[in-house]
Amino acid sequence: MTAEGIMTVEARLRRYGLRPTRQRIALADLLFAKGDRHLTVEELHEEAVTANVPVSLATVYNTLHQFTEAGLIRVLAVESAKTYFDTNVSDHHHFFIEGENEVLDIPVSNISISNLPEPPEGMEISHVDVVIRLRPKSR
Template identity: 55%
Template sequence: MGLTAEKRSADWLAQGGLRPTRQRLALAGLLVGDGEDRHVTAEGLFAAASDAGEKVSLATVYNTLRAFCEAGLMSEVVVDGSKSYFDTRMDDHPHFFWEDSATLTDAPKDELKITGLPMAPDGTEIAKVDVVIRLRRK
């Protein structure tokens, strides 16, 4: 028997040590309630919440997504230094950015080979490498 959306959402919040407030549970349900990974923008999640009848402000959506990231439940992928996407899949993996629809999807991890990185400057270490492959239709 599978997990219900409510149980999956509550368990997800508990993994990050977050208190299951009504708004967090509602947004978590939209993000992980069906067990699928997703890439969302704050505006897209706000629209989905509104469509679902949830009373939540865009500022609350932004704050909640940041809290989910800080709790290690999601990661933020920045495209063009200005557009943020939030990813529920937490393993290291590359992304495709579809320019025509401004959407982000997972790219095949096993097909990516990084054979070398530049040395980090003295006193620093590489924390993470983000790979975003931009696609445009021919």
């Protein structure tokens, strides 16, 4: 287990420069309790409601974006209508199962990317996201 894995949620938030408010701690507990995963604002809000955490959808949205800006999670844009938040911030890629709206990790070692274009002047590539879309085989 990594040092971050045994770190309390409060300490983890502080490490990333976030003030550990009651709502941030509650949402981070829900977000990271099940290991690496991908979820939408609506899915985390539903988990919060089920766990009797009194937060609005707007608060969940704002908190996830604060976590993203701090580097605690990352955004994965798979569809234009939905944004997924990924608790695994390491370099890796994704399968997206169409029709089921499920996102699965692909280890980075399974994909090789070469010949990336030169970024514009003054810019650098922060990371490359590969999303491979899957659907059931047609007969």
